[in-house]
Amino acid sequence: MVRILVIEDEIIIGRFIERHLRTNFDCEISVAVSAAEARAAMASFLPHLLLCDIQMEEELSGINLITELRRRYAFEVIYITSYQNRSIIEKAAATNPANYIIKPIDESQLFAGVQIVMSRLETDAQTGKAYLQSNTLFTEMELRILRLIREKKTTIAIAEDLHLSRFTIKNHRHTICRKLQLSDENNALLKWVVQNGNLLK
Amino acid sequence: MLLALLLITIAPAAGRPLSPPLLAGQRLILSSHLSMVEDSKGLMSADSLFRNPQGFQPLTNGWKGNPTSYYWLRASIHSDSISPSRVLSFSHLTYVDIYLYSNNGLVLHKLAGAFRPRDELSEGDGRLFTILPLQPGKDYTILLQVHHTKHYQPVFDFQMQSKRVFFDGLRLRETFDAALLGAVCLFFLYTLLSWIVSRFRPYAWLLLFISGIGLYVIGSSGYLIEWLSPQDPEAGWMMNVHFLHAGMLGLYFLLADFWRLRTDFPRFYTWVRWVPAIIAVSSIASFCIDYFTSNYTLTATIACVEHPVMLAFIVSALYTCWSRLSPAQRYLGYGIMLCGATGLFITVNAMVNEERAIATSSVVGDCIVLATVLLFSTGLKEEMRHHEVAKQAALAELNRLQQHQNSILENKVAERTEELAISNKRLLKQKQLLGERNTKIETLINELNHRVKNNLQLLYSLLSLQLPMVKDGASREILKGNIGKIRAMMLVNQKLFNFDQGRGVSLCEFIGEMAAHLQKIYDTREKTRILQDIPAGIRLTDRHTLSFGLILSELFTNTFKHAFKDHADPCIHVQAKSLNGNLLEFIYSDNGMGIADNDNDERFTMGIPLIRDLTRQMNGQMSINEESGLSYCFTIPV
Known part of the structure; x- marks a missing residue:
């Protein structure tokens, strides 16, 4: 409604x-x-x-x-x-x-x-x-990762962009999935981002 | 002079005994009477030479020998009876020993010479002359030991004169020198004063020139030695050439400064700026030569080489600059020409006559200083006059400019005034326009106010007219409620759009009027008592007035409609008070029947929620109390 x-x-x-x-x-x-x-x-x-x-x-x-x-x-x-x-x-x-x-x-x-x-x-x-704000659900770093996921970037590409190891990125993705109560698989997060991409600013 | 020439031509044969029946004023040139022997080591003694005159040779013109050897000269004298005392004089020799022998042996031994210290001279003698106290009618032999240390070929220009005539001549010469020197000093003082007064730098160079040449002249005449270093004449003599150099430097700087070589003739200046260096080098070289070797001949030769350089400088300066010089500068040019000519003369003279030139150069030097200073002063005066004229012209020009500036300023002021007047006019016009606009706005606002009032009045009238036509009770009540609300709006409008009163609406007055109007609509018999307990100072803000009016209308409507069904003493109590300055507590109560008895009353479907909404809009709180009748309590921020 x-x-x-x-x-x-x-x-x-x-x-x-x-x-x-x-x-x-x-x-x-x-x-x-x-x-x-x-x-x-x-x-x-x-x-x-x-x-x-x-x-x-x-x-x-x-x-x-x-x-x-x-x-x-x-x-x-x-x-x-x-x-x-x-x-x-x-x-x-x-x-x-x-x-x-x-x-x-x-x-x-x-x-x-x-x-x-x-x-x-x-x-x-x-x-x-x-809109998702850094001070509510996610940290600023998680929001940055989500924005990069929205740009259809892979974990490795994100790691290169942020000058971090890809294990760190994986860790972050895991935390995000937990916060969103998604099943811990790549596609679930990607789907969520496609649907809610506009909330990321 | 003619007499002297005569004497020279008819001079007696050399070596002849001298028997001078000298008339007063006549002077005897001894050279033709002298015989000479060279004593290169200075080992011979006067006594032996007196006794053995065999070695003496007659003195011939143009002989040459070692310049620094000792020479012995011998002459025999037979003194006359009239004026026995004689003065023996010479011009340049540095050391002369005079031995006077009579038949009986040595009568007199005196020391003379240009470089003799004062205390070795006998009383009454000078460096370049000595008195021979001859007895009348006796025969004498004079032996002169000459040692000329200046490296010039010695010139044995011994002269003998009667004492009176010699001292007369000496005094005459000294007077002449003093006169010239006095003139130079006067010019020096004049220039010094001019310099102090005008601070014009060429005067300083002129001072240097005057003092250099003046000191050179004084030094050449031997006065400086007499005054400053009588015990060490050679040291005094050595300074002469430096004075000359200083004078030349002065002349150079005078020319360079006064003709502005650096700025006006830069190409020429790049070449001639070495002249002071040349002068300085030659000065130092001269000093060294004189001090260590006493070879004044060499010094003179250097000077003779250096003079052409100066001459070349002068000639080239004249050639280069002459056409572009101002008349004032040309005066200095004439002086420079004179100096150049003199310099040429002195140089040639020095080359031909060697040491003897010194005598002439001193007088010539003095004269040249005087001439140059005169010319230069004339030039400067001319320059000053030009300056004065130029200054006057500049002042006139300045004056003219000032006047021009003034007129420009005046024009500007006039323009500005005009602009101001225009802008003033514009401002006035704007003010007028604004005034017009203001009145227009006022008219419009009045018009608007009128329309609003009129429209509300129309609505009020329309509904009031329709009221009797509505027969249905419920509809009548709704219509009455709306008439009440419109009445409230009219009242608010009337209160708010009163320009003259202050902002806000007096609560007491407002409630009174509202109550009266609503009572007219509902309680036509005016049975109900309305009690007010409201302090006079409480005012409502504009923003809240309408909401509050609507609440009031709703409250009164509810009470009149529902509370007092067959009530014996209906009463409405309105109270208000201010809580801590920014909160208003407002209590409305009636003594009618409460809500419980009218459970399905329509006022709870529409009335109370509206009151709640309006309270919320005012950002206030509201509570309902049902103890005796119905009581509403509001707290509203003001």
């Missing part, structure tokens, strides 16, 4: 959007009324799609928030805003949003704006995840 996070500082509007999406799409929805709530929701809820108001508390804070979240999570975003200013639209475009809905919104606009993105999300496994 697609997870959607609505970031809107007017809770009543947020509830309106929530209600409407719930009736039209098969999805889980959460509403955040501030940047702090949004950050907390991102970690626990891992949404596939964000509907974000650009003007929250201060000007452009929505865009800043999305820029910040983009570094750590894989998601699609739709901006909902009353701004029609060209420069703000350009700034918003820099964060690569999936769509841009201009207030005031009614049910049909909301449906059309979200529908386009939803149809894509249902077939796409790339969003709704956090």
Whole structure:
């Protein structure tokens, strides 16, 4: 099921959007009324799609928030805003949003704006995840090895690249497999990397 | 002079006894009366030679012998009766012993010579003359032992004069020398002062030139020996040539500096800069030769070789530079020419006359110094005048430039002023535009405010008009709730868009107005008491006002709708207080029936969650208490 996070500082509007999406799409929805709530929701809820108001508390804070979240999570975003200013639209475009809905919104606009993105999300496994960070699951060295595996390099090639012995690399691969709870064979790790390569940054 | 020539031509035969009835002022050249014997080792004694005069040969013109041998000269004198005392004088010989014999034997033995120490000379004698106290009417024999150590061919130019005439001549010569020397000293002082005053370097070189040549002249005349080293005349004599060299150096530097050879004639300068070195080398060589061998002839020869070098330098300098010299510099050129000519004269003179040239060169040297200094001074004056003229011209030019600069500055100031005026005008225009814009914005904002108010008013009016048409009870309640919320929005709008008041909305005032409006909608009979316990100072921030207004509207609506069904003394109590400055505690309570009695009440499907949501939006906390009636407690950051 697609997870959607609505970031809107007017809770009543947020509830309106929530209600409407719930009736039209098969999805889980959460509403955040501030940047702090949004950050907390991102970690626990891992949404596939964000509907974000650009003007929250201060000007452009929505865009800043999305820029910040983009570094750590894989998601699609739709901006909902009353701004029609060209420069703000350009700034918003820099964060690569999936769509841009201009207030005031009614049910049909909301449906059309979200529908386009939803149809894509249902077939796409790339969003709704956090990027792998060196301080969470893996060490920096393991992340480097994973990136090299993503480049289809063999253990020997990786050892040459990193100026390490191939036994060390094998050791690392073993640790990674254990952390990912994969069976300790080369193909399992390679498959995992092919599927989750985009999370490696 | 003519008399002297006459005397020489009619000179009596050599060796004849001398019987000079000398008239006053006449001078007797002894050379034709002398006979000579060479004593190469200096072993002979005067006595033996007096007794045995056989070896003496008559003195002939142009004889040659070993220059450094001892020579004995002999002459017989018959003194007259008028002025018996005679002075025997000569010009250059370095050591002369004078023996005077009468028939009775040795009468007198005196020492003379250019290199004799002072204390070996007799009282009243000079180095180059001696007094012979002859008795009248007696016969004498003079024996002279001559030892000339300068390596020149000795010239026996002995002369005899009456004492008075000789000393008159000597005094005359000394007076003349003193006059010349005085003139040179005057010029020296003048140049020194000029140098001190003007700090113009050529003056320093001119000083060197004057002092070099002047000292050379003084030294050549023997005065320097008399003043500085009477006990060691030879040492004093040795210095002469160095003075000459110093003078030449002075002349060279004067020329090089004043004509600016280094900058104006660099190619010529590369050649002539060796001249001082040549002079220095020859000076050192001369000193060594004089000191170790006393061979003054050789020194003179070196000088004679060196002089053509100087001459060549002068001629080439004149030839190279003349066409490009300024008039002032040309004056020095004339002086240099004069020096060159003199140098040529002295050199030729020295080559022909050898030692005798020294006598003439001193006077010529003095004269040349005077002439050169005069010419050079004229040149310098000319130069100074040119400088003055140039300075005046430069000053005038400077003045003109200054004026030009001033006018440019004035123009600039005028331009700048104009620019400033233009930019001022532009600023004024901008200010005007800004003002216009401001009023436009103000108009727009007023317009916007008006529209918002109007729209809210329209909605309010529309719903209020439709209210009587709705018969269904539930729908009526919803409509009433919405009318209340719109009323709340209108109120917030009115409070927020009041420019004149400070930021924020007074809580007390706000709640009072909200309560009054909602009571009008729900409690038309105004049965309910509304108690407020809110300090006047508490204000709500702009951001929270609308949410808070909506919460209030919801709370009042709930109470009016559900709490007081047939209640005898309905009462609503509103309290607020500030907690540690940044938290607001707000308590709303009614004394109606609680939630328990209305379990399926609609207010719990829509009302309370909305209140919760709005509290969350304000980042606040909320709790519900049901002890007596219903009580809500909020804590909201402000």
